[in-house]
Amino acid sequence: MFQYSSDGDLHLFADSVVSFVGKLADDSIPKVIVRTFPNQKPWVDKTIRDALSARTAAYNEGLTSGNMEPYKSASYGVRRAGECVKILWL
Numbered sequence: 716m717f718q719y720s721s722d723g724d725l726h727l728f729a730d731s732v733v734s735f736v737g738k739l740a741d742d743s744i745p746k747v748i749v750r751t752f753p754n755q756k757p758w759v760d761k762t763i764r765d766a767l768s769a770r771t772a773a774y775n776e777g778l779t780s781g782n783m784e785p786y787k788s789a790s791y792g793v794r795r796a797g798e799c800v801k802i803l804w805l
Contacts (some may be wrong), residue, residue: 760800762800766789
């Protein structure tokens with residue numbers, strides 16, 4: 716198929732084959748967007764970010780109510796989530 720369309724030119728033949736294979740790869744492999752941040756470790760995932768946001772919310776609630784027990788347990792949750800993710804990552 717490609718050999719007849721290239722008229723014996725090796726460079727044109729190689730270019731058309733590589734382009735065809737690239738098109739097949741682009742059409743068959745799904746594209747996924749992965750967001751990374753430059754100031755985060757590679758093992759920081761959604762569970763860690765959720766634990767951090769829960770800790771921040773508990774801290775802000777503790778400042779207004781005066782009860783810092785939820786903040787204490789949320790801080791422990793961040794440490795526990797970090798240890799679990801690090802074990803899976805390493």
